[in-house]
Amino acid sequence: MTSAHQRLGEPIADLRDGRGGPRTGPARGPDRAGPGSRPVVLTMSDYLALGEHQEITAAAIGGLRGARGVPSPRAARLGTRRLADALAAHLGAASVGLCASGWAANTAVMRAVVDPGAPVYLDVLAHVSLWEGARAAGGATACFRHNDLDDLRQRIAAGGPGVIAVDALYGDDGSVCPLPGLADVAEETGCTLVVDETHCLGTHGDRGEGLVAALALEDRVHLRTAGLAKAFPIRAGLIAAGRPGFTDRLRYAARPAGYGSPLPPNDLAGLAAALPIVRDEGWRRERLRAVSVRVRRGLLALGYGVGAGDSQIISLATGSEADARLLRDDLAARGVLTAALFPTAPRPAAPGGRLRLSMHAGLTDGDVEHVLDGFAGLCDRLHMPA
Numbered sequence: 001m002t003s004a005h006q007r008l009g010e011p012i013a014d015l016r017d018g019r020g021g022p023r024t025g026p027a028r029g030p031d032r033a034g035p036g037s038r039p040v041v042l043t044m045s046d047y048l049a050l051g052e053h054q055e056i057t058a059a060a061i062g063g064l065r066g067a068r069g070v071p072s073p074r075a076a077r078l079g080t081r082r083l084a085d086a087l088a089a090h091l092g093a094a095s096v097g098l099c100a101s102g103w104a105a106n107t108a109v110m111r112a113v114v115d116p117g118a119p120v121y122l123d124v125l126a127h128v129s130l131w132e133g134a135r136a137a138g139g140a141t142a143c144f145r146h147n148d149l150d151d152l153r154q155r156i157a158a159g160g161p162g163v164i165a166v167d168a169l170y171g172d173d174g175s176v177c178p179l180p181g182l183a184d185v186a187e188e189t190g191c192t193l194v195v196d197e198t199h200c201l202g203t204h205g206d207r208g209e210g211l212v213a214a215l216a217l218e219d220r221v222h223l224r225t226a227g228l229a230k231a232f233p234i235r236a237g238l239i240a241a242g243r244p245g246f247t248d249r250l251r252y253a254a255r256p257a258g259y260g261s262p263l264p265p266n267d268l269a270g271l272a273a274a275l276p277i278v279r280d281e282g283w284r285r286e287r288l289r290a291v292s293v294r295v296r297r298g299l300l301a302l303g304y305g306v307g308a309g310d311s312q313i314i315s316l317a318t319g320s321e322a323d324a325r326l327l328r329d330d331l332a333a334r335g336v337l338t339a340a341l342f343p344t345a346p347r348p349a350a351p352g353g354r355l356r357l358s359m360h361a362g363l364t365d366g367d368v369e370h371v372l373d374g375f376a377g378l379c380d381r382l383h384m385p386a
C-alpha cells in the first residue's frame with residue numbers, strides 16, 4: 001500500500017456510500033455540472049498543445065495533396081532520411097531511424113540489442129512495449145525496483161552484463177529517471193543502455209531535445225526511443241543511436257521501417273513542420289511547466305499525495321483499481337477528465353491503481369482553478385482536511 005493510498009484509502013471508502021464496489025459511470029446528482037461549463041481534459045498527452053496547430057495541420061494536408069498516389073520508394077526514402085537527419089541533429093544523436101510508432105520503436109530496438117537468453121534489466125515501471133520487446137527477443141527479463149540503482153547493481157552482479165531499459169520520464173507516475181547515475185552503472189557493468197524518451201521529447205531541454213541531451217548524456221546512452229504522438233502531434237516513432245558504432249544496430253532495429261510501409265507523406269510533412277515549432281516556441285514549455293507546478297502545488301496544499309517535482313504528469317496512487325475508477329468518475333462529474341491507470345502485463349503487477357493528470361500548455365488560468373476546484377469539492381466529500 002502506498003503512502004498516498006494510506007492517506008486516501010479511508011476517505012475513498014466513505015465516498016463509496018457503502019456500495020463497496022466500482023462505479024461504472026460518472027456520478028449523478030447536483031454536482032454533475034461541475035464548477036465550470038467546459039470540461040478540462042487531462043487525459044491526452046498533447047503536452048505542447050500542438051494537436052490542432054494550423055501550420056502543422058496545413059503541412060500534413062499539403063503532404064497528402066502533393067503526394068499524387070503512393071510515393072515512389074526512392075521519394076519515400078529521401079523524405080524519411082531528411083526528417084531522420086533533422087531529428088538526429090535535434091537530439092544530438094549519431095543517427096536516427098523512423099518507424100510507425102513508439103511501440104514499434106521499443107519492440108524493434110529490444111529485438112536488435114537483446115540476445116536470446118541474455119539478461120535484460122527493466123525498471124518495474126518501464127513501458128510495457130519495452131517488456132514486450134525484451135520477451136519477444138527471448139531475453140531473460142529481470143525487474144529492478146523503480147529508480148533504484150542499488151537494486152539494479154545487485155541484480156547485474158547476480159545476472160551479469162546485459163541490457164538496461166528504462167523510461168526517461170515515467171508515464172505512469174511522472175517520476176524522472178536518475179539518468180546520470182544509470183549511465184554510470186551501465187559503464188561500470190558493461191551493459192547496453194536503452195532509454196525511452198516518449199514523455200520528455202519536446203517538453204524537456206531548452207529546445208525540447210529531451211532529458212538525455214539536456215543532461216549531455218548523448219554518447220553515454222547507447223540507444224534512445226520515442227513515440228512522437230505526445231509533444232510532437234504525429235503518430236510515428238524514432239530510434240536514436242548515441243554513438244556511430246550503434247548505427248548498425250539501429251539499421252537492424254529499423255526492420256519495422258524496412259519491412260513495413262514507410263511513413264506516409266502527410267506524417268512526414270506534419271513532423272517536419274512540427275520540429276521547428278517544438279524547438280523555437282519555448283513559451284509552450286514554460287507554460288507547461290507553470291501550469292504543472294501550480295496544479296501540483298494546489299493538490300499538495302489540498303492534502304493529496306501527488307509527490308514533488310515539476311513534471312507534466314501528475315499522478316495519485318489510489319490503492320485499488322476500483323478506487324481509481326471511482327475518483328476518475330467523480331472528477332468527471334465535476335468537469336475534470338482524468339485517466340484511471342491499472343497494472344498492465346507483462347510488467348510484474350504492482351498492486352493498486354492510479355489517477356493520472358496529463359497537463360498541457362493550452363490550459364488557461366481558469367482551467368487550473370477549475371481543476372483545483374474539482375479536487376477541492378471531492379476533498380469535502382472525502383472528508384479530507386482542506
Ligand SMILES: Cc1ncc(COP(=O)(O)O)c(C=O)c1O
Binds near residue numbers: 102104167199236
Ligand atoms: C513511455 C512510452 N513509450 C512508448 C509508447 C508507445 O508509443 P506509441 O503510442 O507511439 O506507440 C508510449 C505510449 O503511450 C509510452 O507512454
